[in-house]
Amino acid sequence: AQSVTQPDIHITVSEGASLELRCNYSYGATPYLFWYVQSPGQGLQLLLKYFSGDTLVQGIKGFEAEFKRSQSSFNLRKPSVHWSDAAEYFCAVAGNNAGNMLTFGGGTRLMVKP
């Protein structure tokens, strides 16, 4: 069965600083990987996804993520964080059974200092 680990429960960065959120996965075949963001009181919104091809994927809101098979990682990055980026971020891997069955990591809560 697949699993996802997000080692950092909380991260605080200053506005304008760069950001990297870590994600490690365990999956027996080629993974399908996702990053979702959850703003307070809201549902989850897809930031970006990786299925195949270029290992560096671009998403919305200036985010990008890089798939590294050798490290089983799919870290999320942003060069300059804005105060509006404060939210909870979830990494997820798609299952290999019928249907779009995602397995989510525990999430990383991002706080942005002015």
Add this chain to the structure above:
Amino acid sequence: NAGVTQTPKFRILKIGQSMTLQCTQDMNHNYMYWYRQDPGMGLKLIYYSVGAGITDKGEVPNGYNVSRSTTEDFPLRLELAAPSQTSVYFCASSPTDGYNEKLFFGSGTQLSVL
């Protein structure tokens, strides 16, 4: 478009009570899902449906029931509420089961069982 709508937003139940969490989507999506979100645990899939009249268990189905009589609606029923069911519940939908389809989430129902 309203997207995915969940009601109620908040609810407090006593142990042993029953209730139904409502979910409706207006995007004509075939796939619908119920997740629960516990702090630090990410989202766990409770039940999912691939179309009207078809439902299946996810990772944590015990204590819950679902039905899918129409494409639009996917209610989640708690028959005998227990404190372990205190959580935030999210309904989601997607057009197909393709891995390139993102999930559309509702804004959640916060449930407390006391």
